[in-house]
Structure formats: structure tokens, C-alpha cells
Amino acid sequence: MAAVTRRIQLTGGSTYIISIPGKWVKENGLDRGSEVSVEEVNGNLVVSARGQKTRERNRRINITKAMDRDLLQRVLTAAYIAGFDTLVVRSNQYISQEMREDIKRFAKVVMGVEIFEEGANSIVLQNVLDSSTFPLNKAINRMALNVDVMIQDTIKGIEDSDTSLLGNVIQRDDEVDRYQWYVYREVRSRSCEDSRVPFFLIISRILERIADHAVNICRTWQSPADVSSVRDEVINGLRSSHSLLKEALEAFYSTDLQRLNAIVSKKGSVVAEKVRIIERAGNGDALIQAISVSEDIARIGLYSTDIAELAMDMIMSSRDEISL
Structure with a gap:
């Protein structure tokens, strides 16, 4: 989520509060009365969803036309750096054996990524490494x-x-x-x-x-x-x-x-x-x-x-x- 600005408010004469973005609350499965963790890290306050399961980061690469092999490798690498739990590579046509091998080679080169599922038009990769x-x-x-x-x-x-x-x-x-x-x-x-x-x-x-x-x-x-x-x-x-x-x-x-x-x-x-x-x-x-x-x-x-x-x-x- 992009950075947002909030004004500090004073309530009860001695307690300072700020509002939490509603989008973040919903995405983390929270509601009124839910508990969050507030921690100081390097001088910053970090708010995290206490006791909530971290939501999965799912990404998708849609291949709609013939793609340069180097471009595919760079896009796969960029997706890895951006972070994902599941990455789906889907084509509107049958994925060629050459492209299939390129994707498998990528999964072997990077750390913690495995081929989870493979079909005629799609390949699903998952991050299995607990960083x-x-x-x-x-x-x-x-x-x-x-x-x-x-x-x-x-x-x-x-x-x-x-x-x-x-x-x-x-x-x-x-x-x-x-x-x-x-x-x-x-x-x-x-x-x-x-x-x-x-x-x-x-x-x-x-x-x-x-x-x-x-x-x-x-x-x-x-x-x-x-x-x-x-x-x-x-x-x-x-x-x-x-x-x-x-x-x-x-x-x-x-x-x-x-x-x-x-x-x-x-x-x-x-x-x-x-x-x-x-x-x-x-x-x-x-x-x-x-x-x-x-x-x-x-x-x-x-x-x-x-x-x-x-x-x-x-x-x-x-x-x-x-x-x-």
C-alpha cells in the first residue's frame, strides 16, 4: 500500500491517536475491536496485524504474443525481486517447450522457487523458502x-x-x-x-x-x-x-x-x-x-x-x- 499521511490527534488529554487506513484493515481481515501490534523499529512505528495470517502475494504474467526469451527472463526476475508467494505464467496459446524450459531454468536459478503446477497454457511457481x-x-x-x-x-x-x-x-x-x-x-x-x-x-x-x-x-x-x-x-x-x-x-x-x-x-x-x-x-x-x-x-x-x-x-x- 502506498504511503498515506495522518494527523496526530489528542484524546482524553494525554493519549495521542492516528486513524488506520480502512483498505489496510479490510485487506488484513481486521475489524472494530481487533488487536494490532505497534513496534518501534529504527525510530519508526510499525503497525502490523497481530495474530492474523499474512496475506499471500499472488502475481500473474500474461503472455499474449510471441515474447523474446531475454524479456521473459527479465520479467520473471523482476517478479521474483518484487516478491510473490505464487506466480502464474499464463499464455493464450500452448506454452512451447522452449519457453517451458526457460521458466523451469529460472526456477532452478533463483532461491526458494519451485514449479507447483503445470498445464498446457500455464505454469504455476511457488515460493517455498521461509526467509x-x-x-x-x-x-x-x-x-x-x-x-x-x-x-x-x-x-x-x-x-x-x-x-x-x-x-x-x-x-x-x-x-x-x-x-x-x-x-x-x-x-x-x-x-x-x-x-x-x-x-x-x-x-x-x-x-x-x-x-x-x-x-x-x-x-x-x-x-x-x-x-x-x-x-x-x-x-x-x-x-x-x-x-x-x-x-x-x-x-x-x-x-x-x-x-x-x-x-x-x-x-x-x-x-x-x-x-x-x-x-x-x-x-x-x-x-x-x-x-x-x-x-x-x-x-x-x-x-x-x-x-x-x-x-x-x-x-x-x-x-x-x-x-x-
């Missing part, structure tokens, strides 16, 4: 672990010239996306419950971008161009950025501003690593590939310093006074 058992901070931690292992395996794949492992890293990018979409959905529904929620949203986006850069490095290293001349510099640079990422993630929930500031101050060393890789590359295809890889390595390092800056912002958002 209260998988809080945002846990999702961020799992996402960070996935990104950490992706970079570890990128380094190992380059060291061992293991193209199979590099390909596996590329495939694991979907797992990171799963967590990011889940974070987007939960942030939308829990924005008033925890002052850290906006910061969780931002760090999920940073982690997703770091995973993308790891994938870029793997793809570049699988290319036919000979980049062996910069192999050692690439490994050293990637290890350095990976170490910075681990340091930033370990410090994210800390309150040590000095430690966080030390991480932020390493931006210069990240750029210096990038320059060293390019200087060693020589000319031709090797130089082109080195520029591409060095940029991805630098972005991983610089995003890591962004995580430390974000942690500092989160600390300040919860305090009115701080001592340095």
Missing part, C-alpha cells in the same frame, strides 16, 4: 564465500593452466546472481526492519561485480593469445587484490575505523599492480589481453576498498557521536 530462516546477513556471507572461492580457483586455474577449472568459475557466476536477487527481494520487503539493509544491498552489488571481473579474467585467459609473459604478474596482482578483498570482508562488520581506513588507503597500490602488468606485456595481442586482465584485477581491488568505505558509512549511520 526468516535465511536472514540478509547470512545471504551476504554466503555470497561473499562464493566470490572468495571463485577468485581462489581463478588463481589456481591460471597457475595450473587448467582451462576446465576456469570454465567452472565462469559457470559459478549464476550462483552469485542467485544470492544477489535474493538480497534485492529481501531488502525490498525488510527496508524498515534493520538500518543496515541499504548497506547490504550495496555490498551485494559490489560482490556481484567482483564475481563478474573474475569471470572476465577466466574468459580472457582461455583466449588463444599468448599471455605467458605476464603470467607471474597477473597471478601476483590477483593474489594482492584477493587478499585485499578478504581483509575488507573480514573487517566489514567491525567497528575499527582505523583498520577500515587502512584498507581504503590501498587504492594506490592496486593501481600500481595494474601498471606493472601492462609494462611487462610487450606489444601485440599480449598487450591487449594484459590491459583487459589488469583492469579486471584492479577493479577487484578497488571494489574491495569500496567495501571498507561502505563499512565506515554503516558505522556512522548508527551513531550520533564517535571518538577517533
